Amino acid sequence: MTVIQKLKVVLSGVLVSALVLSLAACSSGKNDGASPSPDASREPAKIVELKALTMGTEPASGMDNFYKQLDELTKKDLGAIVRFTFIPWGDEKNQISRAIVAKEYDLYAGGFWSDYKNFATKNAFADLKPSLSKTPKLVEHYKGILDRITLDGKLYGIPQYGKPGGGNWGFFYREDLRKQWGLPEVKDLESVEKYLYKAKEEFPDTPMISDKGFILNVFRMLAGDKYLDPTGTMTTMAPVNDPYKVASIYDIPEYQQALRIAKKWYDDGIVARDILAGQANETSKTLELMKANKKPLEFTNHFGAVSSGYINQLKAVNKDWEFGWLDYTVDLAPDTAFLPKHSVETTTMISIGAHSKNVETALKFIEKAHTDRAYYDLLQYGVKDEHYKLDGESITFEGIDPKNKKPGWTGLNDGYMNRVEKYPGEWQAIYDRLQTEGAKLGEKNGIDPYEGFVFDTKDITAEMANIETIRTQYAIPLAVGVIKKSIEDDLDTMNQQLKGAGMEKYMAALQKALDDFAATKQK
Template identity: 30%
Template sequence: MHKPQKTVSLLLTVLLVGAALSGCSGSGDKNDGEASQGASPSASAKPSESASASPEASGSASPSGLDTSKHVELQFYMLGDAPKDLGIIQAEINKMAESELNATVKFNYTSWTDWDQKYKLLLSSGQPIDLIFTADWTQYQAYAKKGAFLPLDELLPKASPKLQAFVPQDMWDAVKIDGKIYTVPATFKEYVTNGFVYREDLREKYNLPVPKDIASFEAYLDGIKKNEPDMQPLSMNSDVKTNLMDVFREINDDTVGGPLPYGIGIKYNKPTEVYSYWGSDEMKADLTVIQRWQQKGFFAKNVLNVKDTMQAPIVSGKAAAMLGDNPNRFNDTQLKMQSSHPDWKLGYYPFPLTRGFATPVHPIHNGFAIPKSSKNPERALAFYEKMVTDKRYNQLTQYGIEGKNYTVKDGYYKMIGDSTSNGFGREGMNGWAWRNPEFMLFDKSFDGVKEIFAELDKIQKPDIFTGFAEDYTPYQAERAALEQVEKQYFYPLYAGLVKNVDEGMKTAMDKAKQAGLEKVQEGYKKQWLEYTAANGIQ
């Protein structure tokens, strides 16, 4: 999903230095400034501290000047699926929020099925929403530029001064759109670039190659198909653009950030050369491989109707591999899988090691904004301050109830039961955006993620894309039409379901051009070149 930063200088400030941010990961995606956030990923709070911190120690007093005389219920929106024990956690949170802010909160989830359409509807319908998740992959920049969120610059010092001081200034600067702050950035720093995820125990058992590129990954899938005929070699769902096409391009492609919209291509080392990936020989070569995978039966023929998450079939043993996932979410999937099947092993190979460089996550990658429809912006920001800076709120919403959902031993988090019996797994609320490195708990397997981050540190380059904020007003109608064309004509190509790739591409391109593709691409290109010129990106 994507991600990330403003100018090159700002991007450099969020390089992986000391607290790991997590995202889009089944664990989340954030960035962290070591100087301000300090705690290393291995540092954990003592078990006794998580629930017993006094209101005074946790800073539970309301900010001075905040009017809490009227009781309010805050509407809080997250992406994904709600954990089974959400009601229990919400009730515990509301006991504290009622007492300290004269407020209660309703945690709402979109589910992962067609989340993007639901997200768009939430922000366009005028429905009262007080807090909503933002990221580069949810188009934070574009929504902010279009006025979907309230600016926070004047609200922060009044409603959440502790939160304002907690987030490093360079991160506040990095999430600004047209000079204004519209989201509270996460401060946990990580890499969220993709990597091959595969059953390592099966690889060892059948002497299959380690997936390092498309060829070796295909050989691995061939081996699974041959030796485990009842297992789906590749986990895939209906979002074939995000989970198949975009990820496929990331493996060898030196793209600037991305994924890029409208079939546009831009290379990291040639950022001012903008071309159309759609309709190109490059696209044809990629689609030919994906079509071959479909014909070999690596993933389901009805993939466009599959609504499961990518990780669930891996956890249950129904599938052997994922084309790509980020290190944090890989670790979460591994933890869930091994809670039920300790003899299974999951392997991971980062794409950046094949591609030659890695970009640390940008502060934009995980955040929370206050939509313009909010009826309680000040109280919402005060509550979010609690979620980030108050240990009681933070650990309760990240890990559940200690002794019921998890334990801490020798500094490490451990889930009680397994992923099927435990109603609130680690980061069960998808609370990537309010991670606080000072309070974070990690399972022992996260030591492996730290090793991955250390390797990626050696080949890091700044993200030169995420700070770009597109204004699609001049081509909004064409953009909407193009979105429908992509789903109707390009998605079947992405899924390998079109028998003749050449004819399929021609039909899709004809429809795209009729919808206004050239106008959209030219409008985007013009803004991108203005952005690169203004920020000295060459």
Template identity: 25%
Template sequence: MKNIQVKVSLILSSVLMSGMLLAACTNNGTISSINTSETLQSAAGSKEQEVSLKFYFAGDRKAATDEVWSAVSNHVKSKGLNVKFDINFIPLGDFKEKMLVMAAAGDTWDMNFDGSWLSYNLMAAKDAYMGLNELLPKYAPNLYKKYQDQGTLAAATVQGQIVGLPWTMRMNQRQFALWRSDMTEIANINPAPNSIKTIEDVDHLLYQIKQAYPNEKIVRVGSRVIYQLRDEWVDLGFHKLGFYLNDPKVTIKPVEQQPFYKEAAAMTKKWYDDGIINRDAMIDKEDGAIQWRNGKSLIGWSSHEWVKANQGFADPSYKIQSSLLYPDKKYVNRTALANVVAINKNSRNPDRVLRFLDMLETDQTLYDLVQYGIEGKTYEIKNEGAEYPEGMKNTTSNYMEWGGQWALWKPQFMRPDPSYDKDFWTKEAEFASQPNNINSPLDGLFIIEDKIKNLLAKRDQAVTEFDRPIEYGNIKSLDAVDSYIEKQKANGLDEIIEEVQKQVDVFLAAKK
């Protein structure tokens, strides 16, 4: 491992080899754990020097951030970890590009938030993150054991090295239809519970709502995601390529050539032409969740998490009803890499980052500080739940629900909060464990783009120019689909597929 300096005395080796000391449950919220921090400090025989850990998270800085993390520092120091924190935020829209630029420049920091939907795959492929095979079990044994129990480290392993620390949540994002039942009840539209299961059911409900509310915005999303669920298609998350779950060979294909693609294009065009899908949906940059909360749409498709969470409606009279779409179809669970933290390969203090993360795995008091902040200032506890102080809400919060916290969520410590009720995440994990919710055979795959990056740039440009209008129904005729298919073929699609399939086959062979 490069540039790793661990300042402990030689006696530490014998302590570690003979087994970590076990700490019993205490009355301050710390659960039984392998007490790495106290072991390391007592073995060293003297107090370690203070160091500053530089962290990057995605989102906007909250007003009380520095005050909270000063309290975090005081708490971990009381437990034997002598660190302070330099907490930095990068706006979510700039996060991916900024992280890649920082890594290319050789910048030094200690830990950052990331995810498969952000820069993680590229950062890992470009060797921006430190390999943790030796360090993780040594300095974060409790976290390491959790990963072993969950079997999630394989997804975060690149060329034999663990380069990311996944969140420990279990989730599945298969789609539900979700609609404003306060509005449908007024219009005497009353679908039986769980009766909206197919694209045909959704289509019928949409037209009922449109007839009842001709001047309202009905929906801002197209139908493609429903067809993909119907046909058990898995989006690879890589330039609009994917595969079918019923294909044991995992043959990579372009989405635009699949039969459901044209079916979805036809359905969504019909919705667009009939004024059901919002005319500005393709260019509307306002957050869809905010529009939903403010009553600017009446129906949509969403995951189990957001169907079951508190919707946060602007008007408390709003109500919802939902129905699971295609419940008999298989659907892949959300990757363990959806939210991760990673250690920069240039970090000077990876051991202390890992010790901090290990404490977070076992210490409720520390978890409350990191996630919710300072009781009475940034949150209040009511019936064991974390709530905003009086007069505060999400948009005016001084700390709670800060951006980038997701990779540090610990289901064993999560309190009910304004969004999630008691036992919410237990139920989320139970849903993800249902038989038709399965792990992707390609979870943890990193595709190296170097040989095809120019072709991918052309493909992405065509996606923006042609695929997006098709997705939102803003096309003159379905001939646009055929034209788009030919456009992508001319952009070197066969070469892209050949290279991606080669890497997929190597990945699958290595798993056998």
């Protein structure tokens, strides 16, 4: 090859190289001749969306900021966004059931109040146990409790995390009216009844009781410390001093006495005439009546629900209204106030649908909710200065429009993450008393005898369905005071129907389960 030929080859190579670099620069939109990085051609990571169901009414405003703040957290930590659907209290059991069947959500709230256990046994929810290795902070946070709430060895939900202290179910009433009416201090069934009748006299157009389950609290007031509820359904009872010997509640003398009181109250107009047509949960309607000064009480509600959902709204209407609380457990049955029980039978859960394509991501979201302060405050309280305010490290809702108070994510409530809450007026002292007394009683009485007990009902599902049908047809009307012949005749008819439905088989299965459980505790 001549010198001229070699020079042509070299020049040709230089020109080709220059052309390649020029094309590369044009294709990258740059003119610095740099090669594109290996990541430049990759698509951005896909953000998944988790759909969650929660109870309560969505705040009137502030949700745009809520999702903005939540997205900033979840996109960075989980590669996900989460969107909530709020279901108002009232027809929650049916609405949640429909949502589960329709497979609408990734995350479900539920418990004894929503048929959680029934759906869990039918594998409607994902078993979270195999994924717990991906959420070590969550496991550590619960200190072994997650092992106690399994069904057939499977973990179908993450429970609310109870902390000793606080109230239970109770009687909520206007204390200022009690003083004005000259009534005795509310402290037992007799004084509650006097308040009910005076309230009916003063508010003649409003029934004082519209909740179909009110008889269970009449029973609680009559029975006091005598009985415990093994299944959390208030259909079977066991003596406090013999907690593994069970009986049907319909055979217990105090329940039969409660039936007579229910009939009297129904006949006297204390109980709504159309109570059987009402929703299973009438709390939302009652709150509106109380805000309108058309009703001075609620016979059946939970202390936590009243504290978080009622007090600030009612005080916003009239700051001079005073309220009182009679706790059916702490005040009337202190020997049944144990350390918080975490059980599939009684505890509210957050579950992940078995159909979800993002089970691990959803579980990691739950982990963050229980262990990260930014997540917990946002999910439980909402946006600071829009849904709540901070007074030091304590939370307060003073100055917040009640319509803008965000309900906490149902099932998230965590006693070890909750901020100390400041309440208006006299409610602070009531709250502090129940926190202190509840904690003392829990430490004194110790672990609930049924902690860890799971009643496996897969072999009696037909009987349970039949029993529920009979309860709807016979037990509920009887319990609200709607009597066909007489209490004795109606009760006998119901018991005969229950026997035909398989009540004896159900009771035998429950007794065997309790016997087996008691045997394990003695080892």
